[in-house]
Amino acid sequence: TFNFCAGPAMLPVAVMQQAQQEFINWQQHGCSVMEMSHRSKPFIRVAAEAEQDLRDLLDIPANYKVLFMHGGGRGQFSAVPLNLLKPGQSADYIISGAWSKSAVEEAVKYGNIAPQDIRQKSPGGIRTVVAPNDWQLTQGAAYVHCCPNETVDGVEFTALPDTNSPIVADLSSTILSRPIDVSRYGMIYAGAQKNIGPSGLTLAIVREDLLPAKDARIPSVLDYRLAAENDSMFNTPPTFAWYLAGLVFKWLKQQGSVTAMATRNQAKAGLLYDYIDKSDFYSNDVDKQYRSWMNVPFFLGDERLNDMFVDQAEAHGLLALKGHRMVGGMRASIYNAMPIEGVQTLVSFMQEFERVHG
């Protein structure tokens, strides 16, 4: 089967096989890695190696802390303003889709937020966004929050605006899909359940000068300084998810790192979008320059066939293609772990479905 779920998403088969092999008796320790103290030497080695591998993959500069936290993307929707917004300051929030809108709804609970909706629709019904350099940013904003890949909307932008304020990015659904220049960001966060590993683990990559003051009134489990000072072990971390993320990082290195993933991801997305664009039966309504490499929403010519499409796809081993309820239609999430064969199989299935029902 090929699993197109937006998250929790499929993991690399090789990683799942390795985890299965060492599940009960991990490295001959007589127990599973998930039954082992996070403070034990073997686990600390796993944790440190995972951090180093991630640093290598994303070329993370030394003045950034890498934190392995709980709470998912939504946990970071609160953690970001709690850590980065001091009394009297305000932050710019760019709305490019459903998730950045949710980030605003959480952040307004904690401080002064200036939201800016950059979503636009052309007269022809094409969904697009305002280019990053045309965003109206506030001088002196504590930070600019954005979501470069909108998982629900299928909208992705890669350019960042020129600004003196730190850029805070929710990269939950695009991290590790291509190289990025970490030094362009003040902070990056990502829930693990798409391109990293199982849900329950959340990555936060924070420039050191942005760590909050020692006496800040932040819930301890969301406090970046506490997490950094305790090597992400202030409380018990999601150890199994951390271990599995470590296996994924090693797999990524074996594949040729994020540069190789970028080539592969571009080819996968290209194959699917090309077919959709050529077809008279399927459509995607996102401006071509902002189409996501990771999440591809598409619609059938006849919406009444949606359920049949999903059922027949599943019978062909193509799982979780039903679109998000806010967008409708279908959505194929094609993260790093999805091989090109998965997309080829999907396109063949779509062709056959179109031939019969188009």
Ligand code: PLP
């Ligand atoms: N941000 C983005 C871009 C997401 O795709 C998601 C979940 O799909 C979230 C945030 C929320 O993540 P979580 O469910 O881990 O809180």
